Amino acid sequence: MLVFALLAAVVAVAVLAFVLRPLWHGPGSRIALGGLFAGLLLAAFALYRLVGTPLALDPAVREPPQTLEAAIAQLEAQLEREPQAIQGWRLLGRAYAAAGRPDKARDAFGEAARLAPDEPDVLVEAAEARALAAPEHRFDATGTGLLEHALEVDATHQRARWFLGIARRQAGDAAGAARTWEPLLAQVDARTAAPLREQVDAARADAGLPPLPPLPPTEAASPGVALQVRVSLAPALAERLRDEAHPDAAVFVYARAAGGPPMPVAAEKHAIAELPFTATLDDADSLMPTQKLSDLKEVEIVARLSRDGTANPGAGDPESAPVRVVLPAEQPVEVVIADR
Numbered sequence: 001m002l003v004f005a006l007l008a009a010v011v012a013v014a015v016l017a018f019v020l021r022p023l024w025h026g027p028g029s030r031i032a033l034g035g036l037f038a039g040l041l042l043a044a045f046a047l048y049r050l051v052g053t054p055l056a057l058d059p060a061v062r063e064p065p066q067t068l069e070a071a072i073a074q075l076e077a078q079l080e081r082e083p084q085a086i087q088g089w090r091l092l093g094r095a096y097a098a099a100g101r102p103d104k105a106r107d108a109f110g111e112a113a114r115l116a117p118d119e120p121d122v123l124v125e126a127a128e129a130r131a132l133a134a135p136e137h138r139f140d141a142t143g144t145g146l147l148e149h150a151l152e153v154d155a156t157h158q159r160a161r162w163f164l165g166i167a168r169r170q171a172g173d174a175a176g177a178a179r180t181w182e183p184l185l186a187q188v189d190a191r192t193a194a195p196l197r198e199q200v201d202a203a204r205a206d207a208g209l210p211p212l213p214p215l216p217p218t219e220a221a222s223p224g225v226a227l228q229v230r231v232s233l234a235p236a237l238a239e240r241l242r243d244e245a246h247p248d249a250a251v252f253v254y255a256r257a258a259g260g261p262p263m264p265v266a267a268e269k270h271a272i273a274e275l276p277f278t279a280t281l282d283d284a285d286s287l288m289p290t291q292k293l294s295d296l297k298e299v300e301i302v303a304r305l306s307r308d309g310t311a312n313p314g315a316g317d318p319e320s321a322p323v324r325v326v327l328p329a330e331q332p333v334e335v336v337i338a339d340r
Helices: 002-019 026-051 068-081 086-098 102-115 120-133 141-153 158-170 174-186 190-206 235-242
Strands: 227-233 250-257 266-271 277-281 298-306 323-326 333-338
Touching: 068 086, 086 102, 086 120, 102 120, 120 141, 120 158, 141 158, 158 174, 158 190, 174 190, 227 235, 227 250, 227 298, 235 333, 250 277, 266 277, 298 333, 323 333
Parallel strands: 227 333
Antiparallel strands: 227 277, 250 266, 250 298, 298 323
16 A cells, blocks of 8 residues: 555646646745645545555455355455445355355345345345245245335336246235236237246136136237348467367357447357358347347347357457447348457
8 A cells, every 4th residue: 555655646746746836936835835745645645545445456356256256255355344335245146146055145135135125126136035045945925025115116127026926826826926927918028928928827727717818919020120140250260269179169149239238139049060150130039028129220249159158258258349230231240250
């Protein structure tokens, strides 16, 4: 921290010398300004001691964790210093869940819910974690209460409504489960609605209620946007891959909102042996019921070679440069995967 303070002092002196240079006249002015320099430097040092993070300068803290357990240890240590960090508790809960420690995940998500009692996403995570930690993965009264409050805050929250229906079904309230799920039918797309409707009708049957009325006949669904993407490898990468064995490798082609979040709105997975190939992205490849490819006017297309075959980007996975496309696109989009 001493090095940081000295660097801060040098920067402060340089800035003040430039800004106050016109006032530097006469012995009295120099004494006054010298006092101002000293006072400002002491104030800066005191402010850093008060609100700064000296541990951020510690190489042990700056070193990225190499294992999941190391990441958990860092999060635990950070939350001991900042116990009010809601996002920290959520991250810790996810880390515990990934490490197969459901009891710890339940407690971490529960702490996040205590700190954010009116955040639906946090409440749903806490309820789900409680169910996953339970011996038979059942929602208890506390978890059900969290889900009910989440829907009080946001009646359109899909995961809260889905889990609350499951909780009521587990509790033997088939009619309540059906009533809870039915509003979802108007929120999801046709592909999701079909199996959901079956669940609703099954719950209604168990409650002695008739099935939902049949849907009115509709015109054939519009094919929507279909975007063709030609994917190939850069020659240097193709040559190197011939000498490497990656039995689990796969190629992911995805579209995301231009200038928006990194979450894909449509994606396809292909075997590396198919390269080069042409993928066709459309609404059938959409990953979220709340947003489809045809909803967007402009997208970015990226292709990535995953060495372990998973959708999560791995360090050093080769990928193409993003190509921005205005929809609908008449011509195929060319993307070339290369080492980054």
